[in-house]
Amino acid sequence: MAILYEVEHVTTYRYSAPVTFGEHRAMFLPRSGPYGRMLSYSATTNLSSRVRWIIDALSNIVTLIDIDQPGTELTFTFRMRGIHYGVVEAEAFPVEERAEAVPVQYTPDEWQDLSNYLRPHSDDPSGTLASWAKSFIVQEQHHSVDVIRRMLDTIGGTFSYQAREAEGTQTPVETLRTRSGTCRDYAWLMIEALRRIGFACRFITGYIYDAALDKGGTPGMTGSGATHAWVQVYLPGAGWLHYDPTNRISGGTDLIPVAIARHPAQAIPLQGSWFGNAGDYRGMSVKVAIRKLKTLSEDDGTGL
Structure with a gap:
């Protein structure tokens, strides 16, 4: 089964005086790919602009926007409609025997291809993060999938989710110290912890579909109504598996991947520059709406 869905992603920046934009x-x-396909999309701004598209070094689709006029308000409206098949549940496929133990035994070719996702990126001067990661390897349940699941459940079940307006991502050490953060903070902590015990991991940003919002109800998923972030782990035999520590889910139909990265700074949903007095900035707002239009099956004539 698949769903036909649409997304409207609106970001607005406000200023007290006209500013110019980079x-x-x-x-x-x-x-x-296997997650689904796009049927239509658009990127518009309230100010006159020029839009072009590129593919970056990690095969992410990047939209480049040049703003042609100054203003006190800049709004980006991104709309898309597509078919989403969902991502494979992490436990759906068995891993190869060499991927059952920790650390995972990657082949020389895999090491070559995955080296950027195996090396830790952030500092851990006191070894606190490494020690915390090793605590999930227990004698009686040391299967790689069990280790990942315990870490996923610990972050999602015992940490305190704290949305914030400040840009950027906390360091993993800070998230571990405070036991709190956003979805990006949770994902980055889990990635850097798993890398320290031999897992190849990468950062994923995208959207999370929340069926409760289709009916105007209370959100059932943490992080819905905004962009979302989670983790991919590579296990031989199963491939890249999705883990969302914020909602304690692995795969399924709710996660809609947009971009992959070695670290969060490579996968920022929207970034740019403006020129004016520092005090002119009055803040920003983001609204993401994901709506399921219908459930599709093979006899819908969609070519699935």
Whole structure:
């Protein structure tokens, strides 16, 4: 089964006096392939602009936007419609025997291809993060999938989710110290912890579909109504598996991947520059709406 869905992603920046703008970069188009396909999309601004599209070094679709006029308000509206098949449940496929133990035994070719996702990126001067990661390897349940699941459940079940307006991502050590953060903080902590015990991991940004919002109800998923972030782990035999520590889910139909990265700074949904007095900035607002239009089956005539 698959769903036909549409997304409207609106970001507004406000200023007290007219300012000028530099180039902006956006990542909002879901990745094609086994997850689904795009049917239509658009990127518009309230001010006159020029839009072009590129593929970056990690095969993410990046939208480049040049703003042609100054203004006191700048709004980006991204719309898309597509078919989403969902991502494979992490436990759906057995891993190879060499991937059952920790650390995972990657082949020389895999090491070559995965080296950027195996090396830790952030500092851990006191070894606190490494020690915390090793605590999930227990004698009686040391299967790699069990280790990942215990870490997923610990972050999602015992940490305190704290949304914030400040840009950027906390360091993993800070998230571990405070036991709190956003979805990006949770994902980055889990990635850097798993890398320290031998897992190849990468950062994923995208959207999370929350069926409760289709009926105007209370959100059932933490992080819905905004962009979302989670983790991919590579296990031989199963491939890249999705883990969302914020909602304690692995795979399923709710996660819609947009961009992959070695670290969060490579996968910022929208970034750019403006020129004016520092005090002119009055803040920003983001609204993401994901609506399921219908459930599709093989006899719908969609070519699935």
